[in-house]
Amino acid sequence: MTAPTRTTGTAFAGNTSAGTPGSSAELIRAEEPVLARNYHPLPVVIARAEDVWVEDVEGRRYLDMLAGYSALNFGHRHPALVEAAHRQLDQLTLTSRAFHHDRLAGFAAGLAELTGLDMVLPMNTGAEAVESGIKVARKWAYDVKGVPADRATIVVAADNFHGRTTTIVGFSDDETARTGFGPFTPGFRVVPYNDLAALEAAVDETTAAVLIEPIQGEAGVIIPDDGYLTGVRELTRRHGCLFIADEIQSGLGRTGSTLAVDHEAVVPDVVLLGKALGGGIVPVSAVVARREVLGVLHPGEHGSTFGGNPLAAAVGSAVVELLATGEFQRRATELGEVLRAGLAALVGEGVTGFRVRGLWAGVDIDPALGTGREISERLLDEGILVKDTHGSTIRLAPPLTITREVLESALKSLGKVLG
Numbered sequence: 001m002t003a004p005t006r007t008t009g010t011a012f013a014g015n016t017s018a019g020t021p022g023s024s025a026e027l028i029r030a031e032e033p034v035l036a037r038n039y040h041p042l043p044v045v046i047a048r049a050e051d052v053w054v055e056d057v058e059g060r061r062y063l064d065m066l067a068g069y070s071a072l073n074f075g076h077r078h079p080a081l082v083e084a085a086h087r088q089l090d091q092l093t094l095t096s097r098a099f100h101h102d103r104l105a106g107f108a109a110g111l112a113e114l115t116g117l118d119m120v121l122p123m124n125t126g127a128e129a130v131e132s133g134i135k136v137a138r139k140w141a142y143d144v145k146g147v148p149a150d151r152a153t154i155v156v157a158a159d160n161f162h163g164r165t166t167t168i169v170g171f172s173d174d175e176t177a178r179t180g181f182g183p184f185t186p187g188f189r190v191v192p193y194n195d196l197a198a199l200e201a202a203v204d205e206t207t208a209a210v211l212i213e214p215i216q217g218e219a220g221v222i223i224p225d226d227g228y229l230t231g232v233r234e235l236t237r238r239h240g241c242l243f244i245a246d247e248i249q250s251g252l253g254r255t256g257s258t259l260a261v262d263h264e265a266v267v268p269d270v271v272l273l274g275k276a277l278g279g280g281i282v283p284v285s286a287v288v289a290r291r292e293v294l295g296v297l298h299p300g301e302h303g304s305t306f307g308g309n310p311l312a313a314a315v316g317s318a319v320v321e322l323l324a325t326g327e328f329q330r331r332a333t334e335l336g337e338v339l340r341a342g343l344a345a346l347v348g349e350g351v352t353g354f355r356v357r358g359l360w361a362g363v364d365i366d367p368a369l370g371t372g373r374e375i376s377e378r379l380l381d382e383g384i385l386v387k388d389t390h391g392s393t394i395r396l397a398p399p400l401t402i403t404r405e406v407l408e409s410a411l412k413s414l415g416k417v418l419g
């Protein structure tokens with residue numbers, strides 16, 4: 001299998017003077033007094049990137065095995081996406097939605113066709129798409145289902161991750177994410193993930209929607225049993241409530257299909273997209289849904305200054321075109337088998353378990369060998385960028401443009417740091 005056509009040169013002109021102003025150490029120190037400490041990044045300062053490779057300010061090269069939590073599914077600066085952005089920068093970048101612009105209809109039509117749904121509500125970040133999906137579901141419950149005013153409920157799964165707004169962290173069970181940020185929005189019921197009986201018990205006549213990740217990414221790439229998504233579809237249909245699939249991390253090629261729900265040939269009422277929709281260039285998210293659902297919104301009821309802006313629409317359209325070829329989904333499927341085989345060989349050699357779907361893996365490391373953070377730091381020393389999720393679990397999600405050889409070399413490096 002060959003990589004999609006692109007320039008693969010990695011000859012960046014790096015700053016090689018470690019310790020001088022502008023060195024990695026200096027830049028990390030310079031952040032401390034002026035930057036909110038809501039992240040704990042690995043100690044690497046990236047200055048340039050191309051495809052699967054990034055380079056720090058000293059000119060050291062790293063393989064990106066995180067891909068911006070799947071925002072970089074097409075690699076860094078994919079030529080078709082950069083070209084689309086450049087072309088649009090020379091024409092028109094922002095109008096607000098007070099006016100029409102010439103890129104929006106094409107973007108919405110392409111995305112609706114790609115997902116098999118009807119209408120698009122363009123937003124910017126993933127959390128905004130989730131918030132928008134929640135608002136739309138509530139409005140649908142009142143206007144279409146006939147739930148009494150302010151009584152709508154939404155059923156979500158334990159261990160979910162849907163973003164960081166106050167409403168969203170209010171129904172998270174991650175204490176670090178929620179403690180200190182209350183009071184929270186009412187109207188959410190939490191049930192165990194991958195448990196149809198618990199879901200059935202939680203759904204009643206007030207239920208507007210069931211909101212789940214088809215695969216729980218931040219929880220450690222947790223893949224539900226075969227039949228779970230089909231069961232959620234059947235149950236929500238039977239109870240007359242919406243099925244909202246948060247595909248912000250799992251969607252757009254990552255799992256070997258356009259959407260993760262495609263693995264069970266399930267069509268939700270609402271799909272939330274983000275991350276890779278912006279091609280790693282601009283923040284682009286969207287609520288994509290059936291006409292009956294998004295049709296509940298009227299002028300003035302929801303909006304965003306930047307949502308669906310011309311630059312976002314141009315890049316988003318180029319992303320849709322890349323996915324329409326099927327090439328990235330195919331690569332994720334084929335290379336996912338390489339990933340699976342490589343991880344299977346490490347079980348008992350430092351890996352205690354793993355889950356793979358497409359080019360996406362949660363890898364449980366023997367806690368005796370270190371925390372996920374420590375393993376990530378050791379991989380950084382080997383020139384590999386990954387991120388821990390919880391405890392001793394790390395997540396592997398390289399750009400879908402990675403070659404088999406490079407993937408195998410990354411798995412070898414993992415074996416080395418565990419050995």
Ligand SMILES: Cc1ncc(COP(=O)(O)O)c(C=O)c1O
Nearest residue numbers: 125126127161162163246248249
């Ligand atoms: C499933 C899921 N939903 C929503 C979000 C939030 O996206 P954003 O960080 O763009 O707000 C994420 C981010 O990791 C996610 O994985």
